[in-house]
Amino acid sequence: MKIDLTDKTAIVTGSTAGIGLAIARGLASCGATVVVNGRSSDAVAKAVAAIANDVAGARVRGVPADLGTAEGCAALVKAEPAADILVNNVGIYGPKDFFEITDEDWDRFYEVNVMSGVRLSRAYAPGMAERRWGRVVFMSSESGLNIPVDMVHYGFTKTANLSVSRGLAKRMAGTGVTVNAVLPGPTMSDGVVGMLKPGADQAGKTVDEAGAAFVRKMRPTSIIQRVATPEEVANLVVYVCSPLASATTGAALRVDGGIVDTLA
Template sequence: MNIDLQGKVAIVTGSTQGIGLAIARGLAGSGATVVVNGRKQEAVEAAIAKVRESAPEATVRGVAADLGTADGCQALVDAEPAADILVNNLGIFGPEDFFDVTDEQWQRFFDVNVMSGVRLSRAYLPGMEKNGWGRVIFLSSESGLNIPREMIHYGFTKTANLSVSRGLAKRMAGTGVTVNAVLPGPTMSEGVQGLLEESAEKSGKSLEQAGIDFVKAMRPSSIIQRPAEVDEVANLVVYVASPLSSATTGAALRVDGGVVDSIA
C-alpha cells in the first residue's frame, strides 16, 4: 500500500510538538507540502527543521498564530488561503476538578479545542468542495466517549469534535471531501510526559514505566496496557488524509489502545 500525497497541501494545527509534529512528519514523508503551526515563531521554526530532518525533500512552511482566537485563525487563512488536507489537531488538556474550573477556563478550552476547528473548516472546506477533493480530520480523544472525572471540561470539547466532524461529513456528502475524527487514547506526547515526570521521579521509575502504571491505574480497560507512541497515532491520520481512505467519512476512528470498551 503506497500513500502518495504529492501535490497536496496539508495544514496541521498545533504541530510544533507531540502528535501534531508526528502527523506533520508523516504527511511530509508521504509527499505533501506541509504547513506547521504554533503560537510562537521560534517553536514553528524548530518544528519545520524537525520535519525537514525526517523528510529532506519535503516542502514545509509555517505560520505562527494563536488559533484559539478568531484573529489567529484569520491570520493562518491569510497566510495559507487554500488547503487540500486540514488536520484540526490543536488542543489543550489538563486534569482539574470540576468545581475548580472557572468560566474563563471553560471558554478557553472551547475556543482552542472546538472553535479553532470550526473556524478553519469553515474557511477551507469551500475550496476543497470546488476542487472535488479534500480531507478534514479532527483529533478527538477516547475522553470524548469516556468522559474522565478529572477532566470533564476537556472531555466535553472532545465530544464536541465528534459532533462537528460527523455533521460536516453529512454536509459535504457527494463532494469528494471526507470529514473524520481520530480518537487517540493516552499517548506519550511531551504534554503527557510532563504530567508523568513528577510521579516518575518520586517512584524512581522510568517515564516509560510511569506511563504504563498510569494507563493501568487510570485507563484499566486499555488492551495494549501502555500509552501509544505519537507515531502510532500519526500513522492512522496519514492514512485517513490519503486518497486510499476515499470510502471513509463521518467516522470516529479509534487509536486508543482499546480503552473504549465497545465492539462498535
C-alpha cells in the same frame, strides 16, 4: 500499499510538538507540502527545521498563529488561503475539579479545542469541494466518550469534535471531501512526558514504565496496557488523509489501545 500525497497541501494545527508534529512529519514523508502551526514563532521554526532534517526533500513551511482566537484563525487563512488537507489537532487540556472550572476556563477550552476547527473547516472545506477532493480530520479523544471526572471541560470539547465532524461529513456529501474524527488514548506527548517524569524519577522507573502504570490504574480497560506513541496515532491520521481512505467519512476512528469498551 503506498501513500502518495504529492501535490497536496496539508495544514496541521498545533503541530510544533507531540501528536501534531508526528502527523506533520508523516504527511511530509508521503510527499505533501506541510504547513506547521503553533503560537510561538520560535517553536514553529524549530518544528519546520526538525521535519526538514528528518524527511529528505520535505516541503514544509510554518505559520505562527494563536488559533484560540478568531483573529488567529483569520491570520492563518490569510497566510495560507487554500489547503487540500486540514488536520484540526490544536488543543489544550489539564485536570481541574468541576466545581473549580470557571466560565473563563470553559470559554478558553471551547475556543481552542472546538472553535478553531470550526473556523478553519469553514474557511478551507469550500475550496476542497470546488476541487472535488479534500480531507478534514478533527482530533478528538477517547475522553470524548469516557468523560474524565477530573477534566469534564476537556471531555466536553472532545465530544463536540465528534458532533461537528459527523455533521460536516454529511454536509460535504458527494463533494469528494471526507471528514473524520480520530480518537487517541493516552499518548506519550511532550505534555504527558512532563507529567510522568517527576514521579518516574522518584520511583526509579523509566517514563515508559510510569506510563504503563498510569494506564493500568487510570485506564484499566486498555488492551495494549501502555501509552501509545505519537507516531502510532499519526499513522492512522496519515492514512485517513490519503486517497486510499476515500470511502471513510463521517467516522469516529479510535486509536485508543482498546480503552473504549464497545463493539462499535
